[in-house]
Amino acid sequence: MMSVQILEKDEDSMSFVVNGITASLANTLRRIILSEVPCMAIDDIMIIENDSVLHDEVLGLRLGLIPLKTDLDSYNLPEECECKSELGCHLCRAVLILDVEAESDERIVYSKDLVPEDPNVAPVSGEIPIVKLAPGQRIRLEAYAKLGRGKEHAKWQPVSACIYRYLPEIKIDSERCDGCGVCIDVCPRRVLAKSEEGKIEIKRLLECTLCKDCMTVCPKDPPAIEVQGNQNSFIFYVESTGVLPVERIIREALKIYERKCSEFLEQLSVKLNVSEKD
Ligand code: SF4
Ligand code: SF4
Numbered sequence: 001m002m003s004v005q006i007l008e009k010d011e012d013s014m015s016f017v018v019n020g021i022t023a024s025l026a027n028t029l030r031r032i033i034l035s036e037v038p039c040m041a042i043d044d045i046m047i048i049e050n051d052s053v054l055h056d057e058v059l060g061l062r063l064g065l066i067p068l069k070t071d072l073d074s075y076n077l078p079e080e081c082e083c084k085s086e087l088g089c090h091l092c093r094a095v096l097i098l099d100v101e102a103e104s105d106e107r108i109v110y111s112k113d114l115v116p117e118d119p120n121v122a123p124v125s126g127e128i129p130i131v132k133l134a135p136g137q138r139i140r141l142e143a144y145a146k147l148g149r150g151k152e153h154a155k156w157q158p159v160s161a162c163i164y165r166y167l168p169e170i171k172i173d174s175e176r177c178d179g180c181g182v183c184i185d186v187c188p189r190r191v192l193a194k195s196e197e198g199k200i201e202i203k204r205l206l207e208c209t210l211c212k213d214c215m216t217v218c219p220k221d222p223p224a225i226e227v228q229g230n231q232n233s234f235i236f237y238v239e240s241t242g243v244l245p246v247e248r249i250i251r252e253a254l255k256i257y258e259r260k261c262s263e264f265l266e267q268l269s270v271k272l273n274v275s276e277k278d
């Protein structure tokens with residue numbers, strides 16, 4: 001039976017334990033989150049004026065990497081939009097305007113200087129520096145943001161971290177353990193502690209990194225402590241770049257996985273029907 005236990009959660013990050021799955025399923029979820037859940041990023045730019053020290057191409061790369069709030073319910077992926085236009089329409093493209101001039105003093109252009117036409121597609125943070133302008137320099141451009149997927153370019157990756165690791169399992173042989181405490185001292189994560197009765201206790205299981213140093217230093221042969229990863233339970237940590245709430249990213253990943261399974265089943269039935277007729 002699969003079960004999920006949420007360990008910590010806020011708007012941008014979540015850690016949770018999933019029991020009852022295999023490493024291949026855990027990795028499938030990780031890869032879908034990284035490369036298939038769409039989000040907004042600047043993809044085309046029309047530069048009207050650029051007096052800054054940055055070449056247009058470098059400026060374009062910097063703008064592309066600014067995380068933008070994503071409204072998945074109002075925008076289409078360009079390849080799925082009915083407009084079929086290279087430039088896009090209001091359903092598959094959002095415009096942001098940048099018009100900044102340094103007058104008598106130097107001026108840093110920040111992401112907050114990008115003015116979005118749609119407030120739902122604005123930079124996640126206004127404090128990302130783009131370029132420094134010397135007095136008299138100016139940048140004027142129109143940037144076009146589109147939905148895309150991480151497998152096309154990392155700028156469309158909705159997460160800054162998506163990792164999983166095996167859930168640790170620690171067993172202490174209480175008959176052979178003499179409570180010397182060497183394993184407690186060597187543990188870099190302070191997973192183990194001594195009880196009032198002098199017994200070794202597991203205090204912070206989820207902190208264990210499976211380094212097995214405690215097994216190595218145990219003077220008993222074989223060690224009186226055994227550490228291993230549970231092959232069917234995983235601790236996930238997912239951190240959004242802020243483009244979408246982390247919960248939405250996970251939900252979207254599961255929807256994509258469900259869609260892929262249905263497509264696979266559909267194709268399989270078509271092929272089976274054909275071969276039956278043959
Ligand atoms: S495996 Fe490493 S982290 Fe885990 S309890 Fe042992 S020493 Fe600590
Ligand atoms: S090092 Fe071995 S014998 Fe000593 S307390 Fe830890 S498990 Fe017990």
Ligand SMILES: [Zn+2]
Pocket residue numbers: 078081082083084085088089090091092093
């Ligand atoms: Zn369109």
